[in-house]
Amino acid sequence: MTTETLPEQRASDSRAGVHLRNYFERVRGGELGALPAVFGLVVLCVIFSVLRPAFLSAINFANLFTQGAAVTVIAMGLVFVLLLGEIDLSAGFASGVCAAVLAVLLTLEGWPWYLAVLAAMLTGVLIGLALGSLVAKLGIPSFVVTLAAFLAFQGVVLLLVKNGTNISIQDGTILAIANNNVPPLLGWAGAIVGVAAYAVIQITQARRRTGRGLVADPMSVIGFRVAALAAVAGVAVYVLNLERSSNAAIVSLKGVPIVVPLIVLLLIIWTFVLRRTAYGRHIYAVGGNAEAARRAGINVDRIRISAFVICSFMASVGGIIAASRANSVDPNTGGSNVLLFAVGAAVIGGTSLFGGRGRALDAVLGGAVVAVIENGMGLMGYSAGVKFAVTGSVLLLAASVDALSRKRAATGGRR
Amino acid sequence: MTTETLPEQRASDSRAGVHLRNYFERVRGGELGALPAVFGLVVLCVIFSVLRPAFLSAINFANLFTQGAAVTVIAMGLVFVLLLGEIDLSAGFASGVCAAVLAVLLTLEGWPWYLAVLAAMLTGVLIGLALGSLVAKLGIPSFVVTLAAFLAFQGVVLLLVKNGTNISIQDGTILAIANNNVPPLLGWAGAIVGVAAYAVIQITQARRRTGRGLVADPMSVIGFRVAALAAVAGVAVYVLNLERSSNAAIVSLKGVPIVVPLIVLLLIIWTFVLRRTAYGRHIYAVGGNAEAARRAGINVDRIRISAFVICSFMASVGGIIAASRANSVDPNTGGSNVLLFAVGAAVIGGTSLFGGRGRALDAVLGGAVVAVIENGMGLMGYSAGVKFAVTGSVLLLAASVDALSRKRAATGGRR
């Protein structure tokens, strides 16, 4: 079997049985992909549901998404910087600065929401340009550049919101982002369209490959994947469409929170960029071996700068979500643990701090772990000290599940 | 010249002229060592002295040392972890935990100071053992392990100091560490002994090498180095021995702050360990190429664990200094920016986050940069927002001086 030569092998192997067997071999061989993070997530959810049945309620499920949205979005941007082996310590406060710009323009200057959002995003892009240029052109380590920015932005937020007060946001559109829901029917429609599109893309791709005589996933495997996606999406939409208001008479609360399609959209876009475009390929190349990338004619400086731009742009989106959720912006927006949680989310999801390994999905999975921990701990009712200590331990637990499952599966040779 | 073969070259080249020329060539060729950091430091000092003459006063010079001591000591420990390409986000709060242990035992339990100090240090060692084992044995990324520890220790400090109270420290010995000075005469004696010892070591080493027919530094160069050290030490001791009390009638305030010999001692010990022992060599090897180190029979796990132990141990020392300086321990000890400043100090000094490159001296130089910035900014009297923003910019300035001087000197080929 394994001694087959290249040409022989190409068109063979297309039966599902072989494919599945190969899949399990690969899993045993250490190529685990998203499995350990998902497994860790499941363990956490089981623990919390046992300890606090409220964890499993529909309202809590909806809360989970809005609670984790900002960190997840920031983490998604950080993945780009981490893929290069760089770090952006300022992403948290960059989101704060952008949120503050939004709030100032919206509430104090009275701009319409779309212009204010545009300005906030532009701020993010400019921040990224500045950081990226300093790192790429001057060659200052990104840790130092972004540490300086971390301090400076903290000051900028303070100055923007005038020393410690906070600016309320009244604009309905902005408030809707983190607080409103998609109408139930639209939720179903979205899920169905999404799953169908996925199926179509998968099938045409496989067709095209077999047409060229290349190895492709067999239809049965594709069918399995589509079914799995449909099941997950269906259950999620169903639960989120349940009534979750505790007095439904006065206010009805149902539907998929608006942040969910937002995150899914961002996930699709960045996954597409990373996996299907030359630009994404170059990001991985620079992260894996910057010298090899340079020799291949890739403009390494430009890739570096662009990654910081994406990161800060996503931070601005995260800042807007945070502002919407808080109905206001204050000097702490984007502060405290936001940055560490965002980097932690990416790393827990499987992104390497050394560059070259990571996916947009990592941010979502890791963000989910962080959100579940925060959410679950919020139900436990511990005092401040105990809560910190337990949160740390739970995070460690989730990470060990991941590490141990990887270790069990890894073969001797590589780590 | 450059076509000399190995045997020819060995005993030649011993003239000072050639040596100096080689030194300048090396500097131009990018091997800058400590120069850029020192240069950045000088630029900062000049700026601050021009803006605020008080910056140059004897008392401020002494303040600089006590203000920067804790961060510098923690940074020195972090160098070991960074040398392996790992990170310890929990070092700040680990110092807090150790300080809290110290304060509880000292003030609440009434232990004698030496036992309390021992217990605090032991706590540090145990923390390091736990972190190191999780990283080395379970293979969880150190970012995640220490992020969990960062959260957990925050809780532990809170629990130790009973949810947010301050514990005062009354013990004279502990308070002396960061607040008292070495008697002026003893300061002179220490400086003289130190310089003499340095000279003796350098000369015997050179003798031994020439005895074996190996290339050694010529005496003139050694003389230059010793003279430089003597000048620096002499000026420092002289200035620190000036009277700096603002009401000298009541209290005389002169002498080298006790933290200075403490830091010098730690610097010597860790420099010795890193440069002159097999253990230190192995740290560099694991950081440079863990697989090569493993193949060379080095116990990589043990090296990893030990680096975390050293890091947490140094954090405990830093915690003790911080407690002494604040006369008390509170839940913020070791918190806020301590960790970022400590890592920043190491990186600004020249330590790489990717492992394999760094020295104990980096922590001291970088720590000095951070301390000068904090100290200078404290004299400027800015409002909070402006202060943050300017601090960030100044940090960036110091780093760019460093980066630009390296870049100017670097040849095309390598970065």
Added chain:
Amino acid sequence: GGESGDTSAQSTDAASAAPAKAGKVGVILPDSKSSARWETADRKYLEEAFKAAGVEYDIQNAQGDKTQFQTIADQMITDGATVLMIVNLDSGTGKAVLDKAQSQGVATIDYDRLTLGGSASYYVSFDNTKVGTLQGEGLVKCLTDKKADKPIVAELNGSPTDNNATLFKNGYDGVLQPKYDSGEYVKGPDQSVPEWDNTQAGTIFEQMLTQEPKIAGVLAANDGLGNAAIAVLKKQKLNGKVPVTGQDATVQGLQNILAGDQCMTVYKAIKKEADAAAQLAVALAKGEKPAASGSVKDTESGRDVPSVLLDPQAIFFDSVKDVVADGFVSKEELCTGEFAAKCTEAGIG
């Protein structure tokens, strides 16, 4: 924001939805680091009061993180709280939480901090500006006692991101600014301490003293900051000569007062505040509509919020015993070692 009548109507609805037992009270404290009171005092007193009333409760701390603050609020409502009592981190998040609670039919109380533009049914607090005023007046008293002539006053403010720190500053600047303007006092360095961090406060004050060695009075916004300043003053043996203020009547602060290093602190009888709030919460949980003693005008929405307001008290050497008598700190923890004699001197015990 809605009117209070509306809110209470909803809370009765909620109560009638679960008639079998009294509702559940959720309390969100702001942080554990800006001040020791939240975890050491408020939590304790509130727990005692709720236990005594036999009401279910859940007290959590947001650790100064407003994302967590909202998460906790969500979780409490998820968990079936019918009364929500919050100490907001800022008015924006506070308002978001209160509005969400109201829409879920949960009754709300603003505890210690008024949420501007919010919809809380009640407000229980000390007057924070008053706290600052007491600090300013206390410093003036101490400087007068020392017969200081044109003293240079340094101000060590609380966290720049904490709105209460701004209120305190408004209070003491209200007292000090006229004196600066009249030339009676000289305005010295004036800096904020990020996150109320005592270590940073030490460095900041040390630099103030380097820049301006003749500082003759320190307005420190709480006892922790005060202690940091005292530690620096001690090096120059200036402790006791330069009066320092504080807040919170912590053991450390009181000991510093006994030792003569600190001139005053502000004591807020937290038990009274907690009891008043707990009383309201218990009543709401039982579906009653309690009456409040007074009201405060919300400057943002112009609404009159039914309120219970308590008075802070300035504590000097002679009045330390009041704090002990109140049971806020015990004699055992205060009068350890060298402080025993001072305690006697101050008439404690």
Added chain:
Amino acid sequence: MSQGPILELRGINKSFGPVQVLHDVAFSAHAGEVTALVGDNGAGKSTLVKCVGGIHQIDSGEYFFEGRKVQVHGPRDAAELGVEIVYQDLALCDNLDIVQNMFLGRERRSGLVLDEAGMEEMAAKTLEGLSVRTVKSLRQHVSSLSGGQRQTVAIAKAVLWNSKVVILDEPTAALGVAQTAQVLELVRRLADNGLAVVLISHNMNDVFAVSDRIAALYLGRMAAQIKTSEVTHSQVVELITSGRSGELGLGNGNGATS
């Protein structure tokens, strides 16, 4: 010379800090010919090639391409001129697979999207021509390849493109017997197609088998650049090890070209 050289270097100097590696080196490569660059370990062959490829900046000297003087500031400039190089330290991205590495920096797309299938097909065809038989899948990360497999990927990557000059720095060092033969044949074929090929090798048999000219570096100086037909095996070895061989090589003055 029958025809002007397509690539010509004159008076190249290159130092790393205090160490001067190339001294006033002249070098040329002609279209349709295989030029072998030989020299002892550490003679400076790879450094010279990296200067040609724009990896290192030259300290001084002139760089002519098709008779025009050019400035090469980076690998992109070299690639634009049409110079393709297989470096000795292969420079592959370990975290990418074989196809991805082969098309790195010059991905084929249809619209915005990468044309994965097309690239895979082309890669398979090229690799087949180099008789690699043990590669299990083209979607394997290069980190899991054997030494020879890695080298084959690097070679395949360089010959995929339409270039004018191909430089191979010890391309057969890790290759097996059959693969080496294939690569030498490929080298000859490229030259016959009108490209200028530069081959660095320590194997004199290979050098004599395929090259038209030989350039010998000795301790950073160009000892001689001569027609292969005009020298013997042992003369070249002498040039490599001592920098001179009878009339040829470094005299009192500097390097002489034929």
Added chain:
Amino acid sequence: MSQGPILELRGINKSFGPVQVLHDVAFSAHAGEVTALVGDNGAGKSTLVKCVGGIHQIDSGEYFFEGRKVQVHGPRDAAELGVEIVYQDLALCDNLDIVQNMFLGRERRSGLVLDEAGMEEMAAKTLEGLSVRTVKSLRQHVSSLSGGQRQTVAIAKAVLWNSKVVILDEPTAALGVAQTAQVLELVRRLADNGLAVVLISHNMNDVFAVSDRIAALYLGRMAAQIKTSEVTHSQVVELITSGRSGELGLGNGNGATS
């Protein structure tokens, strides 16, 4: 066989995930002899060597050393047995200098302190014997060395120690003419001193010049292990490329040893 093998492997299997690289491989090396291990690119030579060195854990099979069955769980175990290996991917620490790399893991000390002068002296002596002439300084980081210089350092590192088995994985791939000759001479000298030497090489001339036995791997199976004197050049090439040559090699059953 005249004398029991010092190193013997039986029935070794090794897979990476779904890919089985070694199939039931038997291999032995005798004291005082040079055993050449040959095989095509990707045949599994380096993998076999890494299994011997404890870098990879074997999936199944037996490992005998001096007749005793042993368990090798890591490089330390192999080193303790007295097995010294030069790996194909040299495994040097780029951030250390030549001397530091050569003594890595086995530093000489006087007391606590490293004996730098002593190590430098020993390193210089060993390198001289390998005729490296272009290394400017022993205190140079290995990252700045040329390909051949790196390889020389790796070889020098392995022969510094008193070991019983020395395995060299393509040690001369990057070496020049003179250096290759030196290394082959060294290989012979080591064997004559009673060590078991295993040499992996694609160069048949070198193999026939120094080896006593030849072991040929074909697609992860041991095709044959034979005396060098009993086969010809072309037979070995046939074994490498097709796994069999007349009587020899893989038949219907599995690998046959002489």
